[in-house]
Amino acid sequence: MDTGALLERFHAGEVRALARAITWVESGYPEGQDLLKRLRRRGNAKLIGLTGSPGAGKSTLSDRLIEALRKRGETVAVLAVDPSSPFTGGAILGDRIRMMRHHGDPGVYIRSLASRGALGGLAGATVASLSLLEAFGFDRVLIETVGVGQSEVDIARVADTTVLILTPAAGDAVQAFKAGVMEIADLFVVNKFDLPGGERVVQELKTTLELATARPGGWKPPVLTAVAPKGEGIEALVEALDAHYAHLQERGLLEADRLERARFEVESVIQEWGRRRTHSHPRLIEQVAAGQLSPEEAAQQLLGTGSLEGVSH
Numbered sequence: 001m002d003t004g005a006l007l008e009r010f011h012a013g014e015v016r017a018l019a020r021a022i023t024w025v026e027s028g029y030p031e032g033q034d035l036l037k038r039l040r041r042r043g044n045a046k047l048i049g050l051t052g053s054p055g056a057g058k059s060t061l062s063d064r065l066i067e068a069l070r071k072r073g074e075t076v077a078v079l080a081v082d083p084s085s086p087f088t089g090g091a092i093l094g095d096r097i098r099m100m101r102h103h104g105d106p107g108v109y110i111r112s113l114a115s116r117g118a119l120g121g122l123a124g125a126t127v128a129s130l131s132l133l134e135a136f137g138f139d140r141v142l143i144e145t146v147g148v149g150q151s152e153v154d155i156a157r158v159a160d161t162t163v164l165i166l167t168p169a170a171g172d173a174v175q176a177f178k179a180g181v182m183e184i185a186d187l188f189v190v191n192k193f194d195l196p197g198g199e200r201v202v203q204e205l206k207t208t209l210e211l212a213t214a215r216p217g218g219w220k221p222p223v224l225t226a227v228a229p230k231g232e233g234i235e236a237l238v239e240a241l242d243a244h245y246a247h248l249q250e251r252g253l254l255e256a257d258r259l260e261r262a263r264f265e266v267e268s269v270i271q272e273w274g275r276r277r278t279h280s281h282p283r284l285i286e287q288v289a290a291g292q293l294s295p296e297e298a299a300q301q302l303l304g305t306g307s308l309e310g311v312s313h
């Protein structure tokens with residue numbers, strides 16, 4: 001199928017066209033780039049980032065969120081990015097069950113990706129996939145990422161609202177403080193609140209947040225609790241998501257969010273180009289290693305005025 005035909009079906013709201021489009025973009029096919037160029041539509045989904053350690057309950061929570069949001073009549077897409085999943089490119093078991101549960105509901109689309117960005121953050125293709133979901137017209141797009149290093153920082157740049165999911169497990173909160181995620185999460189959820197130690201984590205979080213620097217527009221990140229498999233805490237989470245979005249709107253912060261996301265998207269492309277070019281021009285790299293060229297001179301030669309052949313896909 002060519003791009004034009006796919007685009008037509010995409011705009012007609014065919015989920016299979018959406019799925020194909022994401023595959024093109026994700027696999028780095030030239031058709032994917034062509035599609036993104038011709039899309040010229042952003043949509044206006046509310047983008048929610050869910051991040052946290054593997055096993056924290058991100059997928060279970062998002063499953064419950066889908067349910068709650070569908071009850072309100074919103075359409076929901078979920079992009080689950082799990083580079084740690086051994087099932088490359090596929091969904092892990094929990095995600096499969098979740099997908100089956102919502103199968104047949106045209107207002108829900110769930111997709112798992114296994115890609116990782118150059119520096120362990122979100123891959124450019126992942127962000128492009130988000131744009132596709134948004135352009136398709138979903139009201140909400142949830143993006144689930146395993147909270148390791150760069151990916152949390154990236155997700156905060158891409159999402160309107162970033163939710164950090166913690167558990168009472170020893171060290172979980174400490175890890176959050178270390179990684180500096182405290183500053184980027186808009187909401188905190190202590191999931192698995194049915195397990196011992198939850199109240200302590202909540203108190204630790206609250207204490208730390210009181211000392212933290214003020215957020216844009218004076219937002220005070222709430223600390224919520226949940227028992228995801230039972231659906232406990234989901235209503236409060238949906239309300240908190242709404243409250244944060246309303247805050248962004250009232251303070252005129254959404255526009256800045258969109259700009260930051262666009263900046264991230266462009267940076268991702270530049271990074272990807274750079275990575276490919278350094279691999280396709282080993283001589284230049286050797287010259288840098290030998291001290292014959294400065295890294296900046298080499299970069300200028302790689303990215304400067306030349307054509308983009310061998311780079312764009």
Ligand SMILES: Nc1nc2c(ncn2[C@@H]2O[C@H](COP(=O)(O)OP(=O)(O)O)[C@@H](O)[C@H]2O)c(=O)[nH]1
Nearest residue numbers: 054055056057058059060094191192227228229
């Ligand atoms: N006891 C308990 N188990 C939970 C809770 N939330 C999730 N789990 C379980 O924790 C495991 C990992 O959950 P999952 O949603 O796949 O975590 P993810 O890796 O963050 O997506 C699953 O076996 C869930 O059933 C909770 O609130 N309490």
Ligand SMILES: [Mg+2]
Nearest residue numbers: 058059080094
């Ligand atoms: Mg998961």
